[in-house]
Amino acid sequence: MSEAGARMSAEIAEQPSVFDAVLARRAELAEVAALAAARRPRFALLAARGSSDHAALYAKYLIEVLLNLPAGLVSPSTTTLYGAEPDLEGVLHVTVSQSGGSPDLVEATKAARGRGALTIAVTNTPDSPLSAVAEHSVHIGAGEELAVAATKTYSATLLTLYLLVDAARGGSGESVAGLGELAAQTLADSADGVAAAVERYRSVERVVTTGRGYSSATAAEAALKLAETSYLGARSYSGADLLHGPVAAIDSSTGVVAVTSRGRGGEAMHDVLAAVRDRGADVLAVGSAAGDVPADHRIELPATAEEVAPILEILPLQRLALGLALARGGDPDQPRGLSKVTRTR
Template sequence: MHASDTLMFREAHESADVVARQFAANERVVGELAAALRAQPPRFIVTCARGSSDHAAAYAKYVFETQLGIVTASASPSVTSVYAAPQQWEGALFIAISQSGKSPDLVRNAQAAKTAGARVVAMVNVEDSPLAELADTVIPLHAGPERSVAATKSYLAALAAILHLCARWHGDAKLLAALEALPGALRAGWHADWSALVDGLADAHNLFVVGRGFGFAAALEAALKFKETCGLHAEAFSAAEVKHGPMALVGPDFPVLCFAQDDDTLESTLAVAREFRGRGANVLVAAPGRTGDGFLPLAAGLPALCTPLLTIQSFYRATSALALRRGFNPDVPPHLNKVTETV
């Protein structure tokens, strides 16, 4: 089997078209929601999600807090679904992110948030799902059917929806212009040569994935994909936190993958990569415009908020090939189902 024969490859390949379709289809609903949020800003933002969608929520935290200055926190679904502990969410914006919109704990949390006085927004791929039905506003992901267990295009669609909402809410002309260029950049990123990742991790047993700021969510997503599609134990760390203990494990030949973007976190992330290389670790870095030995190609030119989408698009293609190289079918990870209905 070739990587292009897998559902993971084919669905991830659709991401650029998904994002372009989503921006066009959602302009009205996102614009109306953004206007309402400007007129009546929330006291704080709460996100609720699991799996890859929770990594999108981690990205939302950095986007909303840096661009809007509104505190954004991730809700633990079990607090409401298991412990049934009432939350004081009056005046909050509650954003639930889900591919299926069916997980009982997410639905229960969204209902509890609505009852407690929050404005509930569902970023969801299945528009007639229980989660969508109870939301005050639905922002469809427009990813279309996703049959591979490993979420790809729906994850990137969630990041795009977060960017779209932020750009309209903030009225950021530069970011709005970047959204127009993003689908084309994703198409170009799909063809980036990340074969060094496949070759470098073919026989690996463990690795660290490191990112910071906007890129930390990409590191979380990559670590999950390594586990579920490649049978490879990977742990994600912030470049600011990895030196607080985990760095002790890094020595000669230990694999490390670093994601960076061109913002105030760039130099500190590259410094961590250099320190790891100094210990003899096998380090690969994806950073916009950086080339040479140990660097994976990543386009420059778009705002740093967009870089994680380009990073993950190239990563998905490489990972579908790595899974096969390691003897796994990325579409059917052992013991996993497409929809996890956590209660």
């Protein structure tokens, strides 16, 4: 029997080399992006579940900000359960799925293509049912992921989506050049900070994660990782939404993980965290702007373009989830009640 958390730990460590492999295929991704741009879609829809849903949220920000194109997240059940048949002529429909095997995503993608959408599947399983029904399929190329908790497939999906959107706007991928090296630096330099955070939070039962803009996706993914590996009561809120009510439930027994990278999203978190600290919460700030916001503990990361930051932000938070699971006596490679592929309809 392998050591507890060995698979998750190994796959977290693989991410720098995975990023290098994804970047080496930029030209291939740019071809798909060019096909999509040539169709001049009137708006974009993104369909996903679980960790891939958080990657889709990241893509939504990329599409709206970098392409100035309206984008929304699809509810597959409107098709699979309710039989809705909207007119999708001229729509870009992107389905994100690590496994490519969830029946609802396959059915929704097939239906969207039949109703006129340009469908693109982004998956780590190129021979999956999802790839078979989409007009175009993009392979994430993260290699087989054995741990139940998605780590390298999540970050590789973010990078793949960034390269697609960047190519669609005519970019050259300049902002992610050398990202594999930055990821290796991030994992090495954040190790002590993560270990300290594990000690701070190993006894808490409630954690709130928060971020704004692009980093909203990181906060959502961090909450999922903490919940599924450490069984913590973890909730994610946009920094803006946090002040609209949920802040009332925050007190000195709450751990708050704030994702704050340089840029407009990070700047908008300053007042949010000041209010949270006033309520006595223990605040861990993670990101390239961690030193600029009110916090009790900080994990500072290398600075990048704001739209690239989520690809690095999630790395120490994956390690935090791993460390907390082990510190609390669990095995994150075998979370209770979970399997690698979740089939929903």
